[in-house]
Amino acid sequence: MNHEEVKVRRGPRSGLALIVAVHSRALGPAAGGIRLRRYPDWRDGLADALRLSEAMTLKNAAAGLDFGGGKSVIALEPGTSLTPELREAALLDLGEMIDSFGGSYFGGPDVGTGPDDMVVVRRATSRVFCLPAEHGGTGSSSVPTAAGVFAAVRAGARHVFGTADLVGRTVVVSGLGSVGGLVARHVSEAGARVLVSDVDPAKRTGEFEWVEPAKALRTPADILVPAAVGGVLPAELVPELSVPLIVGPANNQLTEDSVAGGLAARGIVWVPDFVASAGGAVYVLLREVEGLSHTAAMSRVESIGDTVSAVLTAARDNGTTPLTEALARASARLTP
Ligand code: PHE
Missing domain, CATH: 3.40.50.720 (NAD(P)-binding Rossmann-like Domain)
Incomplete structure (x- = not known):
């Protein structure tokens, strides 16, 4: 691992495996979306977060942005079905984790999440992008x-x-x-x-x-x-x-x-x-x-x-x- 900081936690509300990976903050606070996906094992979600956050470092750097690379993963393991209640709980759990970075990582939508989900994350942290316009964001990325x-x-x-x-x-x-x-x-x-x-x-x-x-x-x-x-x-x-x-x-x-x-x-x-x-x-x-x-x-x-x-x-x-x-x-x- 050549990442600056990685947090892994089982969500206290959701019981799901949550990962926030910050690969680099060399150019500024890390930014990258929140992926909600099914994985055979939570460790596969961790591996995905590590790779995806590194890709965000390259993406932001090559695009000339003053942001580093990060990514979040909400890993759904086999046998868990995603009810709306579980989704909300996981997004709140993840929002709390994002908040613990104190502004050195910002989340947004990615595969499996969208602007409406960011409204839920926003209840736990202000460090989130792409809320729908009526909530003051820029909507779908x-x-x-x-x-x-x-x-x-x-x-x-x-x-x-x-x-x-x-x-x-x-x-x-x-x-x-x-x-x-x-x-x-x-x-x-x-x-x-x-x-x-x-x-x-x-x-x-x-x-x-x-x-x-x-x-x-x-x-x-x-x-x-x-x-x-x-x-x-x-x-x-x-x-x-x-x-x-x-x-x-x-x-x-x-x-x-x-x-x-x-x-x-x-x-x-x-x-x-x-x-x-x-x-x-x-x-x-x-x-x-x-x-x-x-x-x-x-x-x-x-x-x-x-x-x-x-x-x-x-x-x-x-x-x-x-x-x-x-x-x-x-x-x-x-x-x-
Ligand atoms: N998730 C998208 C990406 O991989 C868009 C995004 C970028 C969302 C940065 C939030 C922050 O590029």
Whole structure:
């Protein structure tokens, strides 16, 4: 572990395993969402929090934000069913834990939580972002996250295909959560043919063509958008991929950093996840902490496209991988 501070606690109200991981506060207070997910064991939730908080350090640093990286996990273990009462109890328990950081960690929504949940967390701590507008927050971070991903998709397309125009391109969106669903709509409105998949068959609404989750990543396409949970790109999968561009919001897509080299060797352009997914963090931190207007914050979200172009160009010019270049950008700020 190379984290600054990690707290693990069984919630006194909920009885659930709660983890708050602060990876780095080198650039400022840590910020990162609250993930509520089922895990085979609470230790898997701890491992997830450790990886995700480290990714937040890179995300915030590469996006030029003066915030460090952190993440919270509420781990649902097998056999526990999440009633509304249990959810509320867990959010209050977690809010109390967040408060104990005294302002050196701020939470917000992530996979499994949304703005309404933040209203509950707010009862226990003021250190929480993305409350609904009527409660004084900026609401769902999925909207700016998806806008940033769309900017990253266009920049990636310009790099790989010579044009950001998506008309007639085939795009696979793997994972139809709150961000994936919005990205699917953006690329579809831009004229792409969109194929979607999700582990939840209820997401098959007929709005988009459906591909089975097991096949989604191997489906021949122009662009693959990983938009579910992490670890979807292991080394074994690289030879089976049939897509020249991978860019999406899922955090920690590669099972290990070396996969970036395997992708590059096959001529597949992979946009680092912590660059493509920064829109939510950029928007919420600039709006709720720095006090920027909606328009100013959205233009910073759009600038993710410029960062993607810079990273991809540097990788091509230097004969490195996009991951190496994005990590260099982040560490230039983290270790000046
Ligand atoms: N959870 C989102 C992310 O991973 C958005 C978020 C960022 C929420 C920072 C709160 C704070 O980027």
